[in-house]
Amino acid sequence: MDFRSINFNENFSPKIVVVGSCSIDLVLNTSKMPQANETVLADQSQSFFGGKGANQAVATSRLGASVYFVGAVGADPHGQQILRNLRDENINIGFVAEKSQSSTGTAFVTAAEGKNAIVVVPAANNLLSPMDIEAADKAISQADLVLTQLEIPLEAVEYLYKKCEKHNVKIALYASPAKKLSQKIIDQSEFILAKTADLAEIFGPESREQIMKRLPNKLFVRDDTNSTIYFNGTEMSYYRNDPAQTAHKMGMGDAFTSGFAIAYCHKNEIKNCVKFGNDISLKVAENRGSQSGLPYLKNELV
Numbered sequence: 001m002d003f004r005s006i007n008f009n010e011n012f013s014p015k016i017v018v019v020g021s022c023s024i025d026l027v028l029n030t031s032k033m034p035q036a037n038e039t040v041l042a043d044q045s046q047s048f049f050g051g052k053g054a055n056q057a058v059a060t061s062r063l064g065a066s067v068y069f070v071g072a073v074g075a076d077p078h079g080q081q082i083l084r085n086l087r088d089e090n091i092n093i094g095f096v097a098e099k100s101q102s103s104t105g106t107a108f109v110t111a112a113e114g115k116n117a118i119v120v121v122p123a124a125n126n127l128l129s130p131m132d133i134e135a136a137d138k139a140i141s142q143a144d145l146v147l148t149q150l151e152i153p154l155e156a157v158e159y160l161y162k163k164c165e166k167h168n169v170k171i172a173l174y175a176s177p178a179k180k181l182s183q184k185i186i187d188q189s190e191f192i193l194a195k196t197a198d199l200a201e202i203f204g205p206e207s208r209e210q211i212m213k214r215l216p217n218k219l220f221v222r223d224d225t226n227s228t229i230y231f232n233g234t235e236m237s238y239y240r241n242d243p244a245q246t247a248h249k250m251g252m253g254d255a256f257t258s259g260f261a262i263a264y265c266h267k268n269e270i271k272n273c274v275k276f277g278n279d280i281s282l283k284v285a286e287n288r289g290s291q292s293g294l295p296y297l298k299n300e301l302v
């Protein structure tokens with residue numbers, strides 16, 4: 001991965017506000033993906049910091065952005081650990097709400113055969129409200145880009161879009177987990193990243209080609225079955241099929257979105273934004289968990 005192939009303005013630190021989920025990921029490594037009614041043994045269980053929003057906040061901060069995270073934790077030790085981690089990653093946590101009536105979000109991940117299956121218990125993430133977003137009004141109004149995902153209530157996402165519209169601030173979406181999107185969200189998004197498998201739920205029953213034709217320069221689609229990303233009538237292979245270099249495939253979409261966003265803020269061509277997003281997502285796949293492999297711009301540009 002060559003950071004020098006991307007244009008970075010070293011005097012510019014993009015202001016990014018990430019609005020989304022934060023969780024503790026409990027990961028079970030098994031040699032075989034369990035089927036229904038089957039019991040398998042795990043080689044190892046580990047916990048990591050995760051949640052799509054927190055992953056994007058950490059990724060963009062390590063890539064040189066000045067980041068605010070807007071999210072929610074429960075009043076429990078996991079919540080405190082997450083806040084400490086975000087603070088250690090130089091992220092402003094002034095707009096993370098503590099929901100005393102809830103626990104912190106947890107994702108239960110089974111990682112096997114180079115794939116993963118994730119069950120998320122949103123807990124506090126489901127309580128993120130328009131009022132929590134309102135509290136971050138000033139930070140949002142000053143952002144170069146706002147990033148969000150769909151692991152928080154759609155009501156909160158819709159409120160966020162209205163706020164960005166009011167302040168004329170760009171907003172981008174990683175449309176995961178899949179939910180049907182309103183035309184307003186589609187129209188207003190600067191870019192949307194989605195997975196092929198989720199397209200019908202997000203956009204309705206058209207083919208990938210038809211949907212992409214309607215959204216040139218806006219929709220970027222990752223296909224996990226053939227490790228390809230589709231955009232603007234073209235495609236780019238994004239995954240080295242080298243199992244030795246693959247630890248977990250978790251967090252690749254968050255890493256892609258973040259790398260793309262940073263290259264975009266530094267005004268790179270779309271093709272190079274896609275390439276940079278791909279490179280960052282490969283880095284994350286080489287390490288366990290969704291955050292540990294994310295690179296630091298300051299180490300790469302020396």
Ligand SMILES: OC[C@H]1O[C@H](O)[C@H](O)[C@@H]1O
Pocket residue numbers: 023024025049050051052055107118120151250251252253254290
């Ligand atoms: O996108 C990866 C994330 O999805 C799940 O929500 C896990 O928290 C994991 O970190």
